Each structure stands twice: as C-alpha cells, then as structure tokens.
Amino acid sequence: MLLSRGRNLALTLLLFCASLYAQDKHYTVVSSDGVPLAVQETGAADGQPIIFIHGLLGSHLNWEKQWQDPVLQRFRLISFDLRGHGLSGKPEQATAYTESRRWADDVAAVIKGSGAKKPLLVGWSLGGAVNSHYLAAYGDQQIAGVLYVDAVVELTPTQIPAHPQVYQDMVSADLKTHLAGERDFLRLCFHQQPDTATFERLLANAALASWQMQRVVPQMKVSLAQGLGKAKVPVLFIYGEKDQLVNPQASLARARSVNPHIRTLLYAESGHAPFLEEPQRFNRDLAAFAESLQ
Structure with a gap:
C-alpha cells in the first residue's frame, strides 16, 4: 500500500513538473504586411517570457545554447526567424526591409500571437536595431x-567597422562569391x-537568407532617439570587447547619449556573439536581468 502510494505521489509530482514546462512549439504568425513569421518556444509555459531576436544571416538556431541550458528553462523562451531569414x-520588395515599421510590426505580431505578457526583448546585432524600431513604433508599455547584444545601434562608419570586400561579396550575383562572403562574414x-x-x-543559416534583404538592409535608418531614447524600462547592453563587426565603445557612447540610464556589460573573451562564445556567463547574466524585471 505504501509502495503504491509512493508511486502515485511520484507520478503526480512528475506530471505536475511536466505541466510547468512547455513542449517545444512551432507556429506561424503573420505581420502587418502579410509576411509569415516562424515562431518557436520552449521552457516554462508560465515563466517570464523572453523573446530572442537574432541577427543578420541568422535564425532561431542561433539561440541553441540558450534553448538547451537548464539555467534558462524556468523562463518562457520564445524566438522567431526575422523576415528574410x-x-x-x-x-522581394526593398521596402519590406528598409522601412523600420515593418520590423517593429514583426515583433508586435510575435508578442500578440504568442500571448506573451510583458516579455523581455533580447536583440542581437541586427536584432538590436529591431529592438529600437519596436520601441519607436510601440513604446515600452x-x-x-x-x-541589446553586440547591437547595431546605428549604421554609421564610426560604429560599423569597414569590411568592404566581405560586404561586396555577400551581395554578389555569383553564387560561389556570395557563399564565400557569407562564410567570411560569419x-x-x-x-x-x-x-x-x-x-x-550557421553557414547553412546564412545560405537561407534573402539576397535582396542583404542588398538593401544597409539603407535602413535606425529609430534610435525615438526608440531607445524614450525607453523607461530597464535596458542592458552586452558587447564582446573583441567585436570586429560593431565598435563596442562607439556604439555604447552613442546609446548613452540618447539614454544615459542604460546598463552595460563587456565580455573580454568574446567577439560579436558572446551568447555563443561565453554562453554560461551570458545565460547567467540573462537570467539575472530577467529576474530583476519581475
């Protein structure tokens, strides 16, 4: 009898714990201009929502070291593939990538479609610009x-180091040259x-990305003052000190000029992707930041 009750209790606890965690979910939401966006979820169904926004040439697969870390499983982890990725x-229309409102509407569609209440937005590289687009269009309510993770604050020469041959090869009409450019960028x-x-x-990720998007996205204007500058919610910037694609100090100086309340962390052993290069530290810092918002 006691053994039976023990088994029943163990089964009840197992089912209860399982109910707290969502099975990996995959679904689609549609943005304001009709673009379908692939959304993914894992972690605790009732946990604090975190929405991950990847960078240029990426996808939700960029966040695998976050998806798989037990430290983050108590949160509701949501990612989506950006338009063109x-x-x-x-x-194919250039305006689908150059108009900042389109990117903002994508984030809003994911928030609405997922039903996430008061999520934390995590934007890497191009995803940082998407953060600012969202703030400019929708505010922080x-x-x-x-x-912001190694974020594109603005697309200016002081903030974006020059790699002219790489960027030229990435948009080449010659497939071999194009793929070599993608590899060099990564x-x-x-x-x-x-x-x-x-x-x-990651290279396969890059090969899936729209060539048209890559050609025109440098023309995008980042809504920095209207977005980050007006944010009242807590804002954290994380940069790898050895970033070769974004200048950390110039970017942080510009971010502070529009929002002096931002917090910053620098990772001495990382380049442009600290969540992949120093994932344990990144995940701890992410968890601490998310918990501070509750």
Whole structure:
C-alpha cells in the first residue's frame, strides 16, 4: 500500500513538473504586411517570457545554447526567424526591409500571437536595431525590459567597422562569391571560433537568407532617439570587447547619449556573439536581468 502510494505521489509530482514546462512549439504568425513569421518556444509555459531576436544571416538556431541550458528553462523562451531569414517569409520588395515599421510590426505580431505578457526583448546585432524600431513604433508599455547584444545601434562608419570586400561579396550575383562572403562574414562574428558542426549550421543559416534583404538592409535608418531614447524600462547592453563587426565603445557612447540610464556589460573573451562564445556567463547574466524585471 505504501509502495503504491509512493508511486502515485511520484507520478503526480512528475506530471505536475511536466505541466510547468512547455513542449517545444512551432507556429506561424503573420505581420502587418502579410509576411509569415516562424515562431518557436520552449521552457516554462508560465515563466517570464523572453523573446530572442537574432541577427543578420541568422535564425532561431542561433539561440541553441540558450534553448538547451537548464539555467534558462524556468523562463518562457520564445524566438522567431526575422523576415528574410530562416523559415520566415522572404519578400522581394526593398521596402519590406528598409522601412523600420515593418520590423517593429514583426515583433508586435510575435508578442500578440504568442500571448506573451510583458516579455523581455533580447536583440542581437541586427536584432538590436529591431529592438529600437519596436520601441519607436510601440513604446515600452507592453514589455518588461530590453537587452541589446553586440547591437547595431546605428549604421554609421564610426560604429560599423569597414569590411568592404566581405560586404561586396555577400551581395554578389555569383553564387560561389556570395557563399564565400557569407562564410567570411560569419568568421568575423567570432573571437572564439565555434566547432565545425556549429559553424556549418550557421553557414547553412546564412545560405537561407534573402539576397535582396542583404542588398538593401544597409539603407535602413535606425529609430534610435525615438526608440531607445524614450525607453523607461530597464535596458542592458552586452558587447564582446573583441567585436570586429560593431565598435563596442562607439556604439555604447552613442546609446548613452540618447539614454544615459542604460546598463552595460563587456565580455573580454568574446567577439560579436558572446551568447555563443561565453554562453554560461551570458545565460547567467540573462537570467539575472530577467529576474530583476519581475
């Protein structure tokens, strides 16, 4: 009898714990201009929502070291593939990528479609610019905080180091040259280069990205003062000190000029992708920041 009751109690506890965690979910939401966006979820169904926004040439697969870390499983982890990337729609019109409101509407569509209440937005690289677009268009009433990771603050020469040959090759009409440019761009993302399997997956990510998007996205104007400058929620910036694609000091100086209340963390052993290069530290810092918002 006692053994039976013990088994029933263990089963009840197991089912209760399982109910607290969402199975990985994959679904689609549609942005304001009809672009379908692929959304993914894992973690605790009733946890603090965190929405991850990847960078140029990426997809939700960029966040695998966050998805797999037990430290973050108590949060509701939500990612989506940006327009022109991964499994999301890839419109051909240039305005689909140069108009900041389109990117802002994508984030709003994910928040609404997922039903996330007061999420933390985590934007890496281009995703940082998307953070600012969202803040400019929608304000911060529907979110709890914002994390910028090696973010594109503005597309200016002082903030974006020159790699003219790489960027030229990335938009070449010649497939071999184009793929070589994608590879070289990804190499520049890292101070600590990833293992072969990870790099190959990231390169496949890049090959899925829209060529049209890559050609025109440098024309995008980042809504910095209207977005970050007006944010009242907590804002944290994390940069790898050895970033070769974004100048950390120039970017942080510009961010502080419009919002002196931002917090900053610098990772001495990371390049452009600290969440992949120093994932344990990044995940601890992310968890601490998310918990501070509750």
